[in-house]
Amino acid sequence: SQTIHQWPATLVQPVGSPLSLECTVEGTSNPNLYWYRQAAGRGLQLLFYSVGIGQISSEVPQNLSASRPQDRQFILSSKKLLLSDSGFYLCAWSSTSLLRGYTFGSGTRLTVV
Amino acid sequence: AQTVTQSQPEMSVQEAETVTLSCTYDTSESDYYLFWYKQPPSRQMILVIRQEAYKQQNATENRFSVNFQKAAKSFSLKISDSQLGDAAMYFCAYRLILTGGGNKLTFGTGTQLKVEL
Numbered sequence: 333s334q335t336i337h338q339w340p341a342t343l344v345q346p347v348g349s350p351l352s353l354e355c356t357v358e359g360t361s362n363p364n365l366y367w368y369r370q371a372a373g374r375g376l377q378l379l380f381y382s383v384g385i386g387q388i389s390s391e392v393p394q395n396l397s398a399s400r401p402q403d404r405q406f407i408l409s410s411k412k413l414l415l416s417d418s419g420f421y422l423c424a425w426s427s428t429s430l431l432r433g434y435t436f437g438s439g440t441r442l443t444v445v
Numbered sequence: 446a447q448t449v450t451q452s453q454p455e456m457s458v459q460e461a462e463t464v465t466l467s468c469t470y471d472t473s474e475s476d477y478y479l480f481w482y483k484q485p486p487s488r489q490m491i492l493v494i495r496q497e498a499y500k501q502q503n504a505t506e507n508r509f510s511v512n513f514q515k516a517a518k519s520f521s522l523k524i525s526d527s528q529l530g531d532a533a534m535y536f537c538a539y540r541l542i543l544t545g546g547g548n549k550l551t552f553g554t555g556t557q558l559k560v561e562l
Binding site for chain 2: 364366370374375376378381382383389391420422424426428433434435436438439441
């Protein structure tokens, strides 16, 4: 069966520090991968998506970047965090047909202080 | 642009009763998917039910069912025999095909469901 792992679960970082959140998927190949951010009490906003290795598309301009160095690995990064980067970050994968919807990771709560 | 609207920020239901959560969407596509996701306090996103737009029959998953009105662009979720474990934030989502390939789920702002004894 397919599983998705996301870490760390919680992170407190000072303003100006770098960020690296990692997400890996097991049990499938060539998944579509996604990074979402959820602000407190609000819905989910798509940040990045990837349909293959090295293929990254950004949905909104921001202080973050994403990379996909391997087929089942998706990384969210920042060189210098801002206070506004605080939030709950969710990684997700789907098959190309989306017949089964998205499967989400357990999320990372990021607090920038 | 496709949008998803959930007009009920909060809903309450008595245990064992039935509750309906509303969702409307805007699209010019004729073929698409709609989803309901549940987010309990753990914040794990859990797929509840999905509906293919080309299917006239409403989807059902145990105590969860939808009322899909394609012409009205309405996609409500009905929870029967509500249980304490149903308490969560519920998100309606619409699947959009991206120009670069892949798919994107556009989410509504959510409805917080409280289940009371």
